[in-house]
Amino acid sequence: MKRHLELSIRNPQATSLARAVVFTPTMTPTLATSSCTTSATTSTSATTSTPQPTQHPQVSSDLALNVVFYHEIVMSHKMFGSREQRDRRGFVSQRDMRDSRRTQAGQDCVQPGANPPHQHKTNHQMPERAKQRTEMQVESNVVVAVRVRPLTEDEHNRGDVTIVYCPDQHSLLVGASGQERAFAFDVVLGPESSQHAMFQECGMTRLIDRVVQGFCCTVFAFGQTGSGKTYTITGPHSLFLEGSHDSLLAGLMQRSLSYLLELVGQSEEGFHLCASYLEIYNEQVHDLLNPCLPYSLAVRGSRTQGFYVENLSVVEFHDLDSFMRLLEGGMQNRQSSSHSQNEHSSRSHAILTVYVKGMLTQGKLCVVDLAGSERVREGDSIEELLEETGNINRSLLTLGKCISSLVDPKKRNGHIPYRDSKLTKLLSESLGGSGITLMIACVSPTLGNLQETLNTLRYSSRAKRIKNRPMAKRDLREKLVVSLQREICRLRQENLLLQQHLSSAHKAGARGSGLETNHPGSMSYFPQHAKEVAGARTGSSCSETSLRILLQELMRENNKLHQESFNQHRAQLFNETNRLLRKLEDLERVISSSPHTNSSSNSGLSMHGAWGGAYHHPVPYPCRYNNMLDPTMGYPWHPVLYCCGCSCESGLNGQQCGPWQGQGYGITSEENVYKATPYQEMTGPHRPMRMQVVLPPIQDGPPQQVGRDPAESTKTGPQHRGPAPGAPLPRRKTCQAVCKGYAERYQEQREARAQKSKVRADPINPTHSTLPNITHPERREGQTENTCDKADLHSLT
Numbered sequence: 140m141k142r143h144l145e146l147s148i149r150n151p152q153a154t155s156l157a158r159a160v161v162f163t164p165t166m167t168p169t170l171a172t173s174s175c176t177t178s179a180t181t182s183t184s185a186t187t188s189t190p191q192p193t194q195h196p197q198v199s200s201d202l203a204l205n206v207v208f209y210h211e212i213v214m215s216h217k218m219f220g221s222r223e224q225r226d227r228r229g230f231v232s233q234r235d236m237r238d239s240r241r242t243q244a245g246q247d248c249v250q251p252g253a254n255p256p257h258q259h260k261t262n263h264q265m266p267e268r269a270k271q272r273t274e275m276q277v278e279s280n281v282v283v284a285v286r287v288r289p290l291t292e293d294e295h296n297r298g299d300v301t302i303v304y305c306p307d308q309h310s311l312l313v314g315a316s317g318q319e320r321a322f323a324f325d326v327v328l329g330p331e332s333s334q335h336a337m338f339q340e341c342g343m344t345r346l347i348d349r350v351v352q353g354f355c356c357t358v359f360a361f362g363q364t365g366s367g368k369t370y371t372i373t374g375p376h377s378l379f380l381e382g383s384h385d386s387l388l389a390g391l392m393q394r395s396l397s398y399l400l401e402l403v404g405q406s407e408e409g410f411h412l413c414a415s416y417l418e419i420y421n422e423q424v425h426d427l428l429n430p431c432l433p434y435s436l437a438v439r440g441s442r443t444q445g446f447y448v449e450n451l452s453v454v455e456f457h458d459l460d461s462f463m464r465l466l467e468g469g470m471q472n473r474q475s476s477s478h479s480q481n482e483h484s485s486r487s488h489a490i491l492t493v494y495v496k497g498m499l500t501q502g503k504l505c506v507v508d509l510a511g512s513e514r515v516r517e518g519d520s521i522e523e524l525l526e527e528t529g530n531i532n533r534s535l536l537t538l539g540k541c542i543s544s545l546v547d548p549k550k551r552n553g554h555i556p557y558r559d560s561k562l563t564k565l566l567s568e569s570l571g572g573s574g575i576t577l578m579i580a581c582v583s584p585t586l587g588n589l590q591e592t593l594n595t596l597r598y599s600s601r602a603k604r605i606k607n608r609p610m611a612k613r614d615l616r617e618k619l620v621v622s623l624q625r626e627i628c629r630l631r632q633e634n635l636l637l638q639q640h641l642s643s644a645h646k647a648g649a650r651g652s653g654l655e656t657n658h659p660g661s662m663s664y665f666p667q668h669a670k671e672v673a674g675a676r677t678g679s680s681c682s683e684t685s686l687r688i689l690l691q692e693l694m695r696e697n698n699k700l701h702q703e704s705f706n707q708h709r710a711q712l713f714n715e716t717n718r719l720l721r722k723l724e725d726l727e728r729v730i731s732s733s734p735h736t737n738s739s740s741n742s743g744l745s746m747h748g749a750w751g752g753a754y755h756h757p758v759p760y761p762c763r764y765n766n767m768l769d770p771t772m773g774y775p776w777h778p779v780l781y782c783c784g785c786s787c788e789s790g791l792n793g794q795q796c797g798p799w800q801g802q803g804y805g806i807t808s809e810e811n812v813y814k815a816t817p818y819q820e821m822t823g824p825h826r827p828m829r830m831q832v833v834l835p836p837i838q839d840g841p842p843q844q845v846g847r848d849p850a851e852s853t854k855t856g857p858q859h860r861g862p863a864p865g866a867p868l869p870r871r872k873t874c875q876a877v878c879k880g881y882a883e884r885y886q887e888q889r890e891a892r893a894q895k896s897k898v899r900a901d902p903i904n905p906t907h908s909t910l911p912n913i914t915h916p917e918r919r920e921g922q923t924e925n926t927c928d929k930a931d932l933h934s935l936t
């Protein structure tokens with residue numbers, strides 16, 4: 140209790156926290172007191188030294204955890220200020236480190252869509268709002284790995300001392316003994332780490348897996364001159380300049396490509412690999428694979444592609460050897476010079492891009508070796524070097540600004556100064572876009588570089604907080620699959636509607652007839668198809684081929700349903716027409732039998748039995764020309780030809796009117812029937828009933844062709860004198876074709892009329908007539924009553 144009070148006096152903020160620990164209901168007062176005492180004791184001793192994980196063997200684990208938390212909160216506030224302040228300064232406490240380690244243990248360090256740090260709850264434990272947020276914000280932080288290089292020979296000889304320590308794989312202590320500053324990163328590799336360990340532990344393999352899946356992944360090495368960036372990315376200079384082939388020294392680039400080629404080789408999907416290699420030197424872009432270009436390349440921006448380098452060579456490769464040749468050529472073309480810090484100092488930012496194009500994916504791996512960041516020292520007064528350093532620093536400063544803006548929640552959605560340098564333009568997608576980024580911070584271990592090392596680590600701590608939204612790039616084929624899926628969805632809906640429509644219509648029909656039918660709305664109507672579609676619908680596989688098959692099936696089914704629906708509709712119309720016709724017939728019969736009506740006076744009104752119904756065939760005759768007009772229909776048609784003048788339903792039994800034969804209206808050939816068919820009435824659910832051939836009304840004069848081949852009519856266009864296809868049937872008014880009896884009656888009527896007019900016009904000369912003298916047509920031998928022939932027609936004209 141005494142200790143507790145002491146603590147409260149010394150640190151009021153800590154007291155409130157301590158109280159919270161002391162009065163936790165799970166603890167007994169005794170334990171609470173002892174724990175508080177222990178923690179306070181530890182905290183007292185820890186104020187003067189670097190925070191270390193505390194051991195509490197005498198207390199229960201729950202209690203120990205609370206005490207450790209309490210102790211660390213007090214310590215971190217005392218040493219580094221609030222969490223926000225610490226973040227800003229790039230420092231982390233032991234608790235931050237442990238949080239980071241927990242996160243590491245629970246999640247893949249290159250895990251797009253992983254929960255952000257400190258969200259240790261599983262999805263089902265999370266409140267609904269938090270769950271929704273996590274599902275919507277599939278963000279991944281930039282992963283930061285730090286590599287500490289060993290002392291170089293020169294540094295050994297000079298007697299430089301190491302001031303960077305790596306207590307474990309995630310933490311780093313920097314500074315002289317007793318004044319160390321702690322940092323935590325996703326991965327920390329000490330001076331003794333090999334190139335192989337670097338490749339394995341920084342998550343490169345997972346990054347390449349993502350590239351193959353279509354993600355854009357970027358690795359960039361950052362740090363002061365001579366800190367080991369180039370060594371990490373490509374291996375030591377000797378590997379290229381002196382032709383050494385020590386594969387153990389090969390850097391991330393070679394190892395990544397080797398792994399990528401292995402991965403691609405194992406895959407059954409055919410991948411297409413190519414690469415480009417460029418450097419940005421003094422803010423000018425040069426193609427390292429095509430060094431002969433006398434000019435620098437332009438960086439352009441587009442909405443779809445983002446920033447890209449215009450006219451950059453992209454070279455295809457198939458194996459590691461061909462890639463190594465590319466890399467070696469590019470490395471030799473890169474700008475480098477001797478520097479006080481590094482004999483082979485790279486003076487440019489180099490970006491190698493490997494494009495991995497699969498069947499449906501377009502992944503990209505960018506490996507960036509940045510030029511060294513350093514201060515201009517007194518000795519570096521050569522003008523050229525100053526310009527170089529100025530440009531390098533400017534682009535790195537812009538990179539820093541971009542990182543700061545990206546991690547600032549207020550600025551993140553505002554303006555990010557990518558356009559201020561070519562480097563940031565080209566890294567924009569990796570930093571704040573849809574890519575996955577691994578940043579490798581390289582640091583020198585010597586005391587002389589302490590300031591540069593701290594700058595690099597602060598910079599990297601900030602970058603660690605950048606959140607990206609990784610998104611795999613799909614190519615057009617993927618889009619095609621998506622559009623096919625949409626089309627299938629639309630067809631399914633249409634299909635469902637048609638089925639519902641038909642099923643209700645059939646139910647109504649069955650209720651009327653008392654029959655249950657196997658209607659098209661039921662799946663048993665299409666047994667084979669039902670199985671296939673049901674299989675395809677339940678299956679989750681959505682390859683392009685299966686989607687196409689499914690699409691075709693649905694289209695076929697929908698066509699059938701459409702046809703059925705159309706036929707049903709037509710049947711209804713036909714029934715209605717028949718009903719009306721029958722009614723009309725009855726009416727005509729009533730009229731003709733009326734004592735007030737002269738049978739010869741109804742000729743201009745009737746469709747059937749125009750001449751007293753003498754030649755009307757009530758039952759349609761079966762057609763010889765099944766499927767002729769519509770070969771897709773498998774139904775027995777029953778066409779009825781309405782004869783031109785006699786209005787008989789002259790079925791195709793050879794009773795057609797003679798005069799029409801050979802003039803395109805007869806039914807002597809299939810062709811003629813087709814040509815003479817301006818309207819086709821085809822009805823009935825399974826048995827379309829009627830084909831109607833309407834012949835033209837004939838006035839005094841030669842017959843006119845009204846019905847023609849639709850193709851012909853479209854050719855002739857406006858000259859087509861018949862009714863337009865699909866137009867309502869014209870009323871058959873005064874149907875004046877020649878048939879037996881007509882000529883006599885016609886002649887009689889004319890004569891009578893002429894007589895009358897003559898009488899009226901010229902009472903003095905009653906024999907004068909204005910009418911032509913029409914010869915009475917002779918009936919040929921064997922001519923039936925309901926036929927008329929050419930001779931008859933000519934006699935009329």
Ligand SMILES: Nc1ncnc2c1ncn2[C@@H]1O[C@H](COP(=O)(O)OP(=O)(O)OP(=O)(O)O)[C@@H](O)[C@H]1O
Nearest residue numbers: 288364365366367368369370375481484485510511
């Ligand atoms: N992990 C390491 N193990 C052994 N030697 C290393 C390691 N890292 C760097 N070196 C050595 O340190 C020196 C500097 O390394 P490197 O050239 O890679 O630095 P750099 O950061 O690329 O410098 P610059 O920015 O000037 O190009 C080289 O001689 C290199 O061999």
